[in-house]
Amino acid sequence: MAKIAFIGLGHMGGGMAPNLAKAGHEIHAFDLSEEALARAVEQGCKRAGSTAEAVSDADVVVTMLPAAQHVLGVYRDQVFGKAPKSALLIDCSTIDVASARTVEEEASAQGYTMVDAPVSGGIAAAASGNLAFMVGGSDEAFERAKPFIEPMAKAVIHAGGAGAGQAAKICNNMILGATMIVTCEAFAMAQKLGLDPAVFHEIASKASGQSWSMSVYTPIPGVGPDTPADHDYDGGFAAALMLKDLKLAMDAAQTAGAYTPLGSEAEQLYQRFVNLGGGSKDFSGIIKMLDDSWKAPENT
Numbered sequence: 336m337a338k339i340a341f342i343g344l345g346h347m348g349g350g351m352a353p354n355l356a357k358a359g360h361e362i363h364a365f366d367l368s369e370e371a372l373a374r375a376v377e378q379g380c381k382r383a384g385s386t387a388e389a390v391s392d393a394d395v396v397v398t399m400l401p402a403a404q405h406v407l408g409v410y411r412d413q414v415f416g417k418a419p420k421s422a423l424l425i426d427c428s429t430i431d432v433a434s435a436r437t438v439e440e441e442a443s444a445q446g447y448t449m450v451d452a453p454v455s456g457g458i459a460a461a462a463s464g465n466l467a468f469m470v471g472g473s474d475e476a477f478e479r480a481k482p483f484i485e486p487m488a489k490a491v492i493h494a495g496g497a498g499a500g501q502a503a504k505i506c507n508n509m510i511l512g513a514t515m516i517v518t519c520e521a522f523a524m525a526q527k528l529g530l531d532p533a534v535f536h537e538i539a540s541k542a543s544g545q546s547w548s549m550s551v552y553t554p555i556p557g558v559g560p561d562t563p564a565d566h567d568y569d570g571g572f573a574a575a576l577m578l579k580d581l582k583l584a585m586d587a588a589q590t591a592g593a594y595t596p597l598g599s600e601a602e603q604l605y606q607r608f609v610n611l612g613g614g615s616k617d618f619s620g621i622i623k624m625l626d627d628s629w630k631a632p633e634n635t
């Protein structure tokens with residue numbers, strides 16, 4: 336069993352790290368938030384006083400941080416030169432392709448093997464070990480990383496070379512952002528047309544309107560499985576993080592010369608929701624901005 340440094344124990348990392356501990360690994364955990372760190376310790380992880388301490392004799396380093404600046408900062412200041420050169424580095428955060436390639440090049444120049452391994456699935460999937468991982472890196476790096484990712488995963492897919500995991504992730508989340516908005520619009524319109532939301536959900540879940548947003552992450556309370564909608568849109572995947580992903584997707588589309596009108600509209604709508612104060616709400620809470628018949632978020 337391996338010594339794994341796990342950095343970033345928030346909504347996602349806080350569920351993922353205990354699954355590695357349950358698989359028998361020794362987890363040296365660190366987060367800037369004492370509350371997040373204490374929760375991980377309660378679930379079988381060992382407390383480290385800093386990232387540098389956590390990685391100092393690690394076989395594997397896993398990071399689950401908010402955005403590119405955190406990833407670049409943590410690796411440059413606290414991992415490179417502090418972790419043994421034999422350590423395998425796995426970044427699971429969602430960041431832009433260019434930053435992922437930069438940090439992987441810097442890791443490689445220092446003699447480390449690194450993969451980008453962003454995930455799909457919400458906090459429930461993180462806690463239950465059912466995330467989908469999209470991995471970017473060499474064949475050899477992927478084969479090394481796979482057994483350490485598996486206890487957190489329902490699927491581990493090699494997307495291609497360095498940064499390819501991030502490329503797959505932002506394309507996937509562009510679909511998610513756009514489908515969530517149109518699912519919310521459909522629920523709002525269905526209600527105005529006099530349809531029972533539960534009946535409409537049952538129909539659309541079995542018809543061609545089916546999607547993850549419709550069936551698994553249903554954006555209205557009391558219908559479908561338990562989702563953030565049933566908890567006033569608290570927890571889950573913050574709208575501010577969805578906006579971050581859509582901005583990454585639009586930057587990538589511009590760089591690649593891809594025409595993405597729906598992705599662009601989704602970005603603008605999430606920007607509006609965040610400007611209205613919905614940034615910390617789950618991203619499905621955008622229904623409150625799209626439909627005046629549901630109560631607006633308290634902080635809007």
Ligand code: NAD
Pocket residue numbers: 342343344345346347348365366367368371386399400401402405409427428429430454455456457458571572573576
């Ligand atoms: P989060 O904000 O809940 O957790 C991030 C954690 O990182 C926080 O606990 C924070 O204290 C910690 N942190 C920040 N800087 C740090 C540093 N320098 N050293 C140590 N710890 C530090 O975010 P999250 O929802 O867990 O998301 C993490 C990543 O996963 C993001 O990139 C997000 O886009 C991606 N993601 C999230 C979801 C979701 O449903 N929440 C789903 C898929 C992917």
